[in-house]
């Protein structure tokens with residue numbers, strides 16, 4: 518993608534006016550690291566949004582508020598009880614890319630390999646966008662599928678993301694398989710579980726990288742709910758359900774290998790989440 | 801293609817540059833004589849073009865030149881001097897951690913950003929902070945060892 522001109526925005530309202538003014542040839546630049554992977558026939562006018570104060574992480578009651586301009590490295594370094602996105606950030610490329618790329622850029626345009634959308638799909642919460650109108654949208658709605666996602670983000674500036682903290686009795690697991698630490702994911706899985714009296718009362722599982730857009734595995738979630746919270750349960754999960762997705766094996770993998778890898782990654786994510794929910798440390 | 805002016809602090813001096821909007825920081829620096837910033841993969845993987853932007857190590861090959869406007873940039877030309885190397889450069893020399901030397905400027909800048917933030921990093925911390933710099937000669941052990949020695953020496957405190 519080529520940039521033919523650039524402008525700077527210092528406030529949300531200024532960025533929104535610029536998006537309207539410049540129209541289809543505008544391209545918001547946070548870290549700008551996506552521009553290698555976006556092809557466009559026409560060159561774009563970059564709206565640099567780095568000067569807008571939408572950076573940083575805060576916690577209010579049980580909710581984390583993450584500014585869209587927060588870098589992946591700041592997500593990695595942030596420490597607070599119930600904070601789990603550092604585990605996703607640690608697997609993100611390398612120090613130099615983590616220092617410049619932002620969570621907003623990672624979720625506003627979803628590539629098959631995008632790390633954070635898979636995690637956010639199981640953590641739930643909301644996103645706040647400004648544009649023609651201001652809106653707060655549930656992550657489950659905004660990330661329902663790629664068409665809905667594009668519509669939600671079109672012409673809008675993402676201001677922040679809010680996710681609930683992981684409390685006692687809850688657990689989160691995130692697994693990503695890549696050929697090297699710098700390579701894009703070949704299979705990503707994330708899981709959230711809530712355990713009450715030794716029984717899984719809530720479960721969310723999502724996969725990415727093997728599909729153009731991350732999906733929630735509602736069947737597997739239903740299977741998990743109501744069962745005893747022990748890692749052995751993953752032996753009985755019906756992974757044949759993955760057959761209904763048109764999986765896209767990466768890195769020259771066969772379809773069989775891809776399914777096997779996915780099964781391992783999903784199982785690991787669920788086990789990690791269960792371990793944390795049962796009181797083990799999962800760092 | 802239009803040309804535009806930007807300015808930023810480069811190695812402690814405020815400078816103005818005329819740029820092409822599509823230009824990356826790497827090419828801007830090199831065509832202005834800062835050739836210690838090396839061409840490598842040109843896609844944000846190898847780290848040989850690393851510079852420090854507002855205190856953080858970044859790959860100048862993936863940063864647009866305009867993104868440097870009003871920021872503070874440090875290149876290898878601003879770190880130490882031939883007859884007076886920086887402590888990081890001394891540590892790498894003492895440990896024999898330099899072979900062909902192509903990755904070294906980027907390696908030094910990633911290390912500098914790390915030590916500026918944390919003068920006594922642990923081994924694990926060093927490995928995470930240096931994970932974006934490839935070296936095809938040394939096998940990394942001597943580089944990490946130089947960093948570890950520098951960390952325990954407390955010279956950068």
Ligand SMILES: Cc1cc2nc3c(=O)[nH]c(=O)nc-3n(C[C@H](O)[C@H](O)[C@H](O)COP(=O)(O)OP(=O)(O)OC[C@H]3O[C@@H](n4cnc5c(N)ncnc54)[C@H](O)[C@@H]3O)c2cc1C
Pocket residue numbers: 544545546547548549550551552553566585586609610614617618619620621622623624625626630631632633670673674675676699700701702843844845862
């Ligand atoms: C070498 C390399 C390896 C990579 N590997 C990975 C990887 O393993 N996993 C991964 O997930 N990503 C990877 N990426 C992609 C990229 O680093 C991430 O997606 C990054 O988080 C994007 O953030 P950014 O700030 O650079 O986004 P930008 O490039 O600035 O923006 C990305 C998109 O989001 C839009 N946007 C940005 N901010 C906002 C906002 N606040 N509101 C609305 N729209 C916005 C932009 O207009 C653009 O369409 C890699 C990139 C490189 C260069």
